[in-house]
Amino acid sequence: EEPDLESILDECETCGMSRRMLMWHYRSKDESLIAFSNHQFYGGKLNTFPSSIFGREGFGLHHVHVPSGVFDRGKSRTNRVEAEVVAKMVRDHYARKDGKSLGVIAFSEAQMEAIDQALDEMRKDDRELDAVLSSEEGEPFLLYNLENVQGHERDRIILSVGYGKDENGRFALNFGPLNRDGGERRLNVAITRAKSSLDIVSSIRSEDIDLSGSRSKGALLLKQYLAFAESGGDRRALPTSPGKREDATPFEEHLRMALEARGHKVRMNVGTSDYRIDLAIEDPSEEGRFLLGIECDGAHYASGLTVRDRDRTRQAQLKRLGWKLHRVWSVEWFRNPEGELDRIEEALGSVRPTG
Structure with missing residues (x-):
């Protein structure tokens, strides 16, 4: 019996079907939301468009650093402080009542559950938050992890890394699903779910990820993506050159x-x-x-x-x-x-x- 291939695209190719790349990208209202993936996964071949809005809160790519966050490497394998920060961001988002849909993506199932628990605590004393999180109207609130978010999108995405230094200040390069074969593709899916804005929340910075001795492509791309997010989505922070574009005449x-x-x-x-x-x-x-x-x-x-x-x-x-x-x-x-x-x-x- 032949093993299942990773995707339906792979299955189709084994049947002799040809593959054609879709070149036009329309989802992102800010190029910083797709620029990293375009350069790192699609060879800069996607036709994307700049926005007439720039540098505004709630628009584009942002990094939220949680320096007090601690990753429990023991039984829970969660970052409770970071989960609480994410839950507060969810509450603040809906308090603005701007009509923008929201999704939260955690790097692991354990971190997803920690965020869910933090939200449950808030909902006990906040009826409005409880109502909006329970609503199924429009594009309802979603909470997923890297492995099951494929096919979903929202106006705003909050991405929780979770992994970080433990209580002794040690940091192991274990990023769960990201370290496995194909982990880089899971990262690509997660960072391209936002239509208007993406906040990546982490207790580490790109400089904390020491890749000496590591061959994980997923870890390398996370380090590069964090650096890009720390720059606010500045194209000069992309790990590869923009490509064919010539200098101004x-x-x-x-x-x-x-x-x-x-x-x-x-x-x-x-x-x-x-x-x-x-x-x-x-x-x-x-x-x-x-x-x-x-x-x-x-x-x-x-x-x-x-x-x-x-x-x-x-x-x-x-x-x-x-x-x-x-x-x-x-x-x-x-x-x-x-x-x-x-x-x-x-x-x-x-x-x-x-x-």
């Missing part, structure tokens, strides 16, 4: 300097995948929002992605992510730079909130 640099000379705050190459917004002007009246994205016909426009990048699907996705776009042609810029700057000012005036 002299044309784009000239445009940036001209806009800054007019008092605008400008960011270049906004995004983490091959597709990026060439220049983005920050909204002076609303922190954490880009007022206008500017696309140029430089190296990016001339790349092999051009055909896909101009289609309606891309435009619709960028609009969904809140972008207002304006194009500047290099020929027109060199012919009449002041005129092009005036056109940008007009575009800014049309998208600025009134009142």
